Amino acid sequence: GAGVSQSPSNKVTEKGKDVELRCDPISGHTALYWYRQSLGQGLEFLIYFQGNSAPDKSGLPSDRFSAERTGGSVSTLTIQRTQQEDSAVYLCASSLETGGFKRTQYFGPGTRLLVL
Amino acid sequence: AQKITQTQPGMFVQEKEAVTLDCTYDTSDPSYGLFWYKQPSSGEMIFLIYQGSYDQQNATEGRYSLNFQKARKSANLVISASQLGDSAMYFCAMRERNSGNTPLVFGKGTRLSVIA
Numbered sequence: 001g002a003g004v005s006q007s008p009s010n011k012v013t014e015k016g017k018d019v020e021l022r023c024d025p026i027s028g029h030t031a032l033y034w035y036r037q038s039l040g041q042g043l044e045f046l047i048y049f050q051g052n053s054a055p056d057k058s059g060l061p062s063d064r065f066s067a068e069r070t071g072g073s074v075s076t077l078t079i080q081r082t083q084q085e086d087s088a089v090y091l092c093a094s095s096l097e098t099g100g101f102k103r104t105q106y107f108g109p110g111t112r113l114l115v116l
Numbered sequence: 117a118q119k120i121t122q123t124q125p126g127m128f129v130q131e132k133e134a135v136t137l138d139c140t141y142d143t144s145d146p147s148y149g150l151f152w153y154k155q156p157s158s159g160e161m162i163f164l165i166y167q168g169s170y171d172q173q174n175a176t177e178g179r180y181s182l183n184f185q186k187a188r189k190s191a192n193l194v195i196s197a198s199q200l201g202d203s204a205m206y207f208c209a210m211r212e213r214n215s216g217n218t219p220l221v222f223g224k225g226t227r228l229s230v231i232a
Contacts, residue, residue: 106163108160
């Protein structure tokens with residue numbers, strides 16, 4: 001079946017502009033996660049959704065970052081007034097539920113964001 | 117303190133040989149799951165193998181096996197009969213039950229290079 005998809009795959013923007021990153025999870029997966037991976041680094045958690053609600057926003061690095069999820073499916077991560085330090089790969093993952101620590105998260109291909 | 121430690125920034129292995137990638141973790145939660153992911157140059161995170169803290173046997177998935185030593189808090193990934201396509205970054209990750217079953221915590225990764 002179809003995996004997690006993300007768009008755009010690459011985004012180049014100018015400092016100060018807003019960007020929107022989209023994630024389409026695996027059908028039926030109720031949990032959705034956003035991570036950020038800076039060059040040569042591990043993954044940094046940003047936010048997760050259970051259904052349409054976001055119980056944990058603790059990883060968002062600043063108030064310029066926001067995310068929403070509608071219909072329990074597609075999620076959008078928005079970065080306002082982008083800064084050069086926002087340049088990274090933004091990865092989305094989904095899993096069946098968050099009820100158990102055993103649940104495997106399946107990742108999309110990522111969006112590579114470059115802020116000039 | 118780091119929850120996941122991968123001490124090998126880079127590893128080389130000869131094609132067809134076996135290789136072990138180290139991972140140690142830190143938790144006081146008796147219930148947790150350990151995951152290994154592969155990230156090729158394309159950027160997508162590919163789930164490889166899972167080990168639960170209460171699992172009696174070491175996990176195996178094809179050429180991948182996990183050398184789980186609970187008392188030492190280590191979960192090393194063993195890749196047998198290495199192939200050129202195994203060249204990638206490998207990340208160890210953990211999820212604790214008492215963390216609210218939310219994000220995975222990742223190590224910084226090990227870059228594996230398979231030599232012909």
